[in-house]
Amino acid sequence: DADVTQTPRNRITKTGKRIMLECSQTKGHDRMYWYRQDPGLGLRLIYYSFDVKDINKGEISDGYSVSRQAQAKFSLSLESAIPNQTALYFCATSDPGDGETQYFGPGTRLLVL
Amino acid sequence: GQNIDQPTEMTATEGAIVQINCTYQTSGFNGLFWYQQHAGEAPTFLSYNVLDGLEEKGRFSSFLSRSKGYSYLLLKELQMKDSASYLCAVSRSGGSYIPTFGRGTSLIVHP
Numbered sequence: 001d002a003d004v005t006q007t008p009r010n011r012i013t014k015t016g017k018r019i020m021l022e023c024s025q026t027k028g029h030d031r032m033y034w035y036r037q038d039p040g041l042g043l044r045l046i047y048y049s050f051d052v053k054d055i056n057k058g059e060i061s062d063g064y065s066v067s068r069q070a071q072a073k074f075s076l077s078l079e080s081a082i083p084n085q086t087a088l089y090f091c092a093t094s095d096p097g098d099g100e101t102q103y104f105g106p107g108t109r110l111l112v113l
Numbered sequence: 114g115q116n117i118d119q120p121t122e123m124t125a126t127e128g129a130i131v132q133i134n135c136t137y138q139t140s141g142f143n144g145l146f147w148y149q150q151h152a153g154e155a156p157t158f159l160s161y162n163v164l165d166g167l168e169e170k171g172r173f174s175s176f177l178s179r180s181k182g183y184s185y186l187l188l189k190e191l192q193m194k195d196s197a198s199y200l201c202a203v204s205r206s207g208g209s210y211i212p213t214f215g216r217g218t219s220l221i222v223h224p
Contacts, residue, residue: 045213
């Protein structure tokens, strides 16, 4: 079984809708992250959490919010989706003892119409 | 801030050797990662260099020069399955050690 899972894997939504992307991990890591990937722009950090009570904005947090429900779960919400949020979204985990090597989930492909 | 540069695209022949370069400018440098990402899939970890020098891992090797702000990933005996994007990422002490990713190099291996 995969160590980091994401649901849904694909999602089509309309402008203005609220959607949630979910991430679960069995690696036992405290640190979790959300990234988006756009062609030509690489991976950009949206939010990160170093433990259940810790939430931090990343490079591009506007239009997004997150919730860390448990050590193993970290969800990303788009309160009112817009077309330029169409992207590939990845969740990741890391451990400081491992140099913060990022372990990625399989990704969620989101299309906002 | 950080500036990470790597070529956008490279092509190579099956069985050959290819070197993918990455240059960076950052304060508080801690280490440099290389990831492989096949189209539509998640990035997977290849290597992590903290000290200067070459680290070899099978067909893949990674080199780091901290003083020059330079790294390369060397792929030997190229196979068709090596066609993928290769992402360079830099971590620094001032950024909670969270890696910042370059835009990636798309490698196309042809027969």
